Amino acid sequence: MVRPGDTVLVHEAPIYPTTATLFDRMGLRLIRADFHDPEALRAVADSDVGRQLRIVHVQHTRQQPEDRYDLAMLVPMLKELFPQARIVVDDNYAVLKTPKIGVEYGADVSTFSLFKLMGPEGVGCILGPQDVISEIDRQNYSGGGQVQGWQALDALRAMIAVPVLWAVQGKVVDEVASRLNAGEIPEVEKCLIANAQDRTLLIRFREPIARLVLEAAPSFGAIPHPVGANSRYEITPLFYRISGTFLERYPELADFMIRVNPLRAGADTVIRILREAIKEAKRCS
Structure with missing residues (x-):
């Protein structure tokens, strides 16, 4: 091509x-x-x-x-x-x-x-017409270039499970946003839902404590960085800075807003980590 x-x-x-x-x-x-x-x-x-x-x-x-x-x-x-x-x-x-x-x-x-669909590392998927797929297959004729055996089955199993896991994750996002916007944690001014790779939470604080919250969150069970977005290795909730693209446009948000992805965690776990991280951030500020 x-x-x-x-x-x-x-x-x-x-x-x-x-x-x-x-x-x-x-x-x-x-x-x-x-x-x-x-x-x-x-x-x-x-x-x-x-x-x-x-x-x-x-x-x-x-x-x-x-x-x-x-x-x-x-x-x-x-x-x-x-x-x-x-x-x-x-x-x-x-x-x-x-x-x-x-x-x-x-x-x-x-x-x-397929790694972003909780599949094995280094495996991708290409859908296209016969001539394109045949040429790819011809160029990867060697056994080392073929996806087969356990890798192929692993990728298939992951794709079957992913829709259910993401549906549950979506419900958790809705619940956390609802609880935060209802005032469960008074330090939170507003919580928005965004489609940023995953369906995630954008949490804005009333005070400029975002950086300190992100520093504290891993001590209470969060992960600070993606392990390959949507990968099988992401389990506990991700507390992360907002995207670089957004920060370029709105640099002031670095001190007031964070991004939270529940991943496999429930709403209670996300809110517990957030509450404890805020408490620690205020103690250190």
């Missing part, structure tokens, strides 16, 4: 770091356009570069807070404007969380990590 030095059309937004590394190592030439702007895409399509384009790369989930394009509308438009190109959708964090993924909207290829 793509060879070193080829041109790829991407959205005018920060590219996911590991994707950017791959693009760089392959020496790909990136053409950027705002996927919200049909006229900008038509301008690329009418250019000499656009007429020779072979790949359009689309990230299903937001690359920046203001992203709002709808794949149901974007993919057909891209296929009309670039009929010679393959539309490749990065469906990480969207699989089993959105009504459809890229190929179901008409894209040529959908790709996603």
